[in-house]
Amino acid sequence: MPDKQRVAIVGGGSIGVGWAVVFALAGVETAIHEPDPDRQADVLPDLERRLRRLAVGGLLGEEPAVVAARVRLRETVADALSGATHVQECAPEALELKRTLFRELDALALPGTTLASSSSALAASAFAAELPGRARCLVAHPGNPPYLLPVVEIVPAPFTDAAVVERARELFARVGMSPVLVRREAEGFVFNRLQGALLREAYCLVRD
Secondary structure (H helix, E strand, C coil): CCCCCEEEEECCCHHHHHHHHHHHHCCCEEEEECCCHHHHHHHHHHHHHHHHHHHHCCCCCCCHHHHHCCEEEECCHHHHHCCCCEEEECCCCCHHHHHHHHHHHHHHCCCCCEEEECCCCCCHHHHHCCCCCHHHEEEEEECCCCCCCCEEEEEECCCCCHHHHHHHHHHHHHCCCEEEECCCCCCCCCHHHHHHHHHHHHHHHHHC
16 A cells, blocks of 8 residues: 555545544544535544544544644545545545536546445445446445444445455554444345344333
8 A cells, every 4th residue: 555645535524524523643644525515624634623622532643733734635536536546536426416526526536546435225236337447336325424433334335356355454443443344235235234224123122
């Protein structure tokens, strides 16, 4: 894995900002793009609020401003992806949106850049199968928020290159996450299915 990692996050909602906290805490230069102008204005303030809360809780080893300075907001997807070695997509959970977005990411990203989706349910086979660069695509679904629940399930498609899976695993481990490799694309992956079972039992306990 290259010594100098640069991460691009596409989608500045709760998960996108959560990922930005993870990467910035680990010293990784991070660019983030949010297409919604209304949300765009709150991306960096949201990041700063989260960092201040971590500092108050004694969970930050640096000043919040120092960590926040590693994250840059970019106006376009192309600007965010410039020089990126890893892309973390954090768009809404809509299949056609992800198909369109991954076509754009595949066209813009440098050769060798990993394209990871934070999808909680959609498999890479559903939105990346027709891409020329499909071998570099996979799902990397985090706990929420990832900086407090530092687990990420890595779900490659059958067409994902093994070297891409290993690069993603190494990056996530380096930034303090615990990567779990899911070897087969199963509906809902692992987290959601276990959580669903737990919630069903909790409901039954209340009902009974």
